[in-house]
Amino acid sequence: MEMKHEDYYILEDQVSIPYENAYGLTWTRFFEGLKSEKIFGSRCGKCNRVLVPMRSYCPRCFIEIDDTIEVSQEGAIVAWVLTEYEYFGMPTKPPFIGALIRLDGTDCEFVHLVGGIDLSNPDQVRKTVKNGMKVRAVWKEEKKGHILDIKYFEPVK
Amino acid sequence: MGRPVAILGSGQTVHGRRFDVSYPELVKEAVDAVFETTGISPADIDGVVFGTMPSMMEGVALTHFYFADVLRSVGKPILKTETCGSTGVSLAITGYYWIASGMADLVLVVGSEKMHEGDAQATMTTVLEPFYQRFFISGAPGVFSMQSQGWTVRFGIPEDKIRAAATKLSIDHHHDAFDNPYAHIKKRLTEDEVNNARIITYPVRLWDVCPTSDGACAMLFASEKAAKKLGKKVAWVKGVGYSGDEYWFGDSDKAEWQCAISASRQAYEMAGIKNPRKELDVAEVYNPFTFQELLFYECFGFCGFGEACDLTLKGVFGRDGELPISPSGGVLCTNPIGATGLNRVAEAALQVTGQAGAHQIPGAKTSLAHAMGGVVQFNGVMILGSEK
Ligand SMILES: [Zn+2]
Numbered sequence: 001m002e003m004k005h006e007d008y009y010i011l012e013d014q015v016s017i018p019y020e021n022a023y024g025l026t027w028t029r030f031f032e033g034l035k036s037e038k039i040f041g042s043r044c045g046k047c048n049r050v051l052v053p054m055r056s057y058c059p060r061c062f063i064e065i066d067d068t069i070e071v072s073q074e075g076a077i078v079a080w081v082l083t084e085y086e087y088f089g090m091p092t093k094p095p096f097i098g099a100l101i102r103l104d105g106t107d108c109e110f111v112h113l114v115g116g117i118d119l120s121n122p123d124q125v126r127k128t129v130k131n132g133m134k135v136r137a138v139w140k141e142e143k144k145g146h147i148l149d150i151k152y153f154e155p156v157k
Numbered sequence: 158m159g160r161p162v163a164i165l166g167s168g169q170t171v172h173g174r175r176f177d178v179s180y181p182e183l184v185k186e187a188v189d190a191v192f193e194t195t196g197i198s199p200a201d202i203d204g205v206v207f208g209t210m211p212s213m214m215e216g217v218a219l220t221h222f223y224f225a226d227v228l229r230s231v232g233k234p235i236l237k238t239e240t241c242g243s244t245g246v247s248l249a250i251t252g253y254y255w256i257a258s259g260m261a262d263l264v265l266v267v268g269s270e271k272m273h274e275g276d277a278q279a280t281m282t283t284v285l286e287p288f289y290q291r292f293f294i295s296g297a298p299g300v301f302s303m304q305s306q307g308w309t310v311r312f313g314i315p316e317d318k319i320r321a322a323a324t325k326l327s328i329d330h331h332h333d334a335f336d337n338p339y340a341h342i343k344k345r346l347t348e349d350e351v352n353n354a355r356i357i358t359y360p361v362r363l364w365d366v367c368p369t370s371d372g373a374c375a376m377l378f379a380s381e382k383a384a385k386k387l388g389k390k391v392a393w394v395k396g397v398g399y400s401g402d403e404y405w406f407g408d409s410d411k412a413e414w415q416c417a418i419s420a421s422r423q424a425y426e427m428a429g430i431k432n433p434r435k436e437l438d439v440a441e442v443y444n445p446f447t448f449q450e451l452l453f454y455e456c457f458g459f460c461g462f463g464e465a466c467d468l469t470l471k472g473v474f475g476r477d478g479e480l481p482i483s484p485s486g487g488v489l490c491t492n493p494i495g496a497t498g499l500n501r502v503a504e505a506a507l508q509v510t511g512q513a514g515a516h517q518i519p520g521a522k523t524s525l526a527h528a529m530g531g532v533v534q535f536n537g538v539m540i541l542g543s544e545k
Contacts, residue, residue, distance in 0.1 A: 007176070007177075008176045008177060010176065013216055014216075015213075015216050019287075021286075021287055021288070023288065027288060031288075051408070053289060059403045059404070059405070059408065060403075078307060079303045079304070079306050079307030079310070079411075079412075080303060080306060081295070081299055081300075081302040081303040081306055081358050081359070082356075082358065082359035083295040083298075083299050083358050084355075084356045084357060084358065084359060085295075085298070085357050085358070087276055087277075087278035087279050087282075087296055088276040088278075088279040089276075089279045089282070090278075090279070090282070090295070090296075091282070091291055091292045092292050092293065092295070094295070096295075098293040098294060098295060098299055098303060099293075099303075100303065100307065100406070100407055108405065108407045108408045109406070109407030109408075110407055111289070111290055111293045111294070111406055111407050112293055113292075113293060122356055122359040122360075125359065126316075126359065126360070131306075131307070131310040147288065147289050147292055148292060
């Protein structure tokens with residue numbers, strides 16, 4: 001049913017609330033690591049999986065983790081998507097490639113951007129970016145202890 | 158196992174851009190319809206189950222308080238169930254539990270969404286924590302496209318083959334929607350139109366993606382005693398399954414999606430189904446994205462992994478095929494998210510009671526309803542039958 005918008009009164013409203021989200025100790029360490037161009041993960045003492053970003057507990061074994069290790073800044077693409085549309089408050093502006101990346105020596109996928117390539121032609125992107133492709137972290141000049149201190153992961157030549 | 162549970166009927170609203178009604182009036186439309194269809198009096202219900210997407214969708218929190226009147230819940234217990242996209246099937250399962258437990262004989266179950274009042278993708282992004290994943294998961298199209306991309310490569314499906322299968326699904330569902338009086342988008346599409354439509358999240362294009370819809374769905378779940386009293390043909394809940402993954406997107410396998418596999422197997426086991434493609438007469442699969450729909454066929458055991466595209470192109474899952482999928486046009490044509498999963502259950506119930514009208518699958522006796530949600534995290538499945 002397509003009604004005409006202008007036939008009815010519409011109240012324009014916006015809810016905006018400031019938040020202060022606590023990182024906790026483990027993630028404070030992880031994001032501090034990004035400031036010095038290090039990616040930290042956690043090794044579970046029971047299942048031996050290396051999880052990244054850092055965890056304070058293993059989500060499968062439910063034991064606390066205190067084994068922090070610096071993980072590789074290189075890995076392979078497991079899945080990816082080129083985003084071409086935008087919505088309100090979108091924190092990353094299109095076009096961009098979001099990807100699941102298995103960093104070398106880790107046991108889960110790290111979610112981040114793939115960049116350093118021309119994104120203007122989707123068909124060209126499709127020919128360039130492949131699952132299994134090796135990628136490497138590229139850091140921003142100025143780092144704030146934020147996940148986007150890593151600018152993106154670029155293909156390893 | 159609890160007591161037998163029946164579905165007495167459903168009420169769906171007309172879907173679309175519903176500026177003609179306020180949000181409570183939209184919910185009222187569905188609630189009034191289910192009481193009118195079944196002839197049940199609102200005074201006879203023991204309680205209400207209600208659910209939607211996160212409050213950010215319409216900018217009003219805990220809308221079951223706002224809707225207390227139109228839900229006919231005053232003086233009665235009300236439960237809120239909320240599991241993102243899978244909310245609708247979670248609502249149905251909550252209603253089922255309530256009756257099966259013996260604690261109620263008649264329960265009103267309602268889901269709704271008025272998506273044109275807000276920004277759906279902005280809302281869904283708030284499902285993600287603000288430290289890490291929110292920056293990379295571009296709303297529902299982004300995350301589900303990434304999932305199907307990984308699946309395509311895992312099983313070595315050529316790009317032109319998945320494109321062809323997705324195009325067939327898009328054309329068929331949009332065409333099927335003409336037979337569903339409640340469907341939002343009804344369209345006759347050509348292959349060229351689908352293949353060359355605007356890119357949303359490559360390779361997913363406009364006609365591979367569901368619309369945003371305003372709508373509500375209401376259903377009545379009842380004990381055997383209440384169903385007998387009604388004296389009309391009812392649907393029976395034969396099996397339920399619900400399963401979720403760990404929170405972090407990168408922690409579990411999304412190509413062979415474990416929670417989709419396990420939710421369906423829980424429901425099959427309870428319903429005594431061994432070969433779903435043979436034993437189900439129709440399935441309402443939660444299909445907001447054509448590419449992802451194919452993955453569900455495999456996770457639900459309708460076929461083996463890597464086979465969905467070929468079988469789809471052969472017509473196995475079409476309206477006249479071995480197992481018709483989403484003859485209502487499905488989520489691809491109508492998606493008021495908090496109601497969408499319940500619409501699947503409502504459609505599955507219409508099918509096994511022979512009341513689906515122009516999109517009735519002749520002689521349907523066993524049907525499946527499904528919904529999925531979260532950041533590729535949850536799946537719910539319900540099996541309905543025409544006999545207890
Ligand atoms: Zn562990």
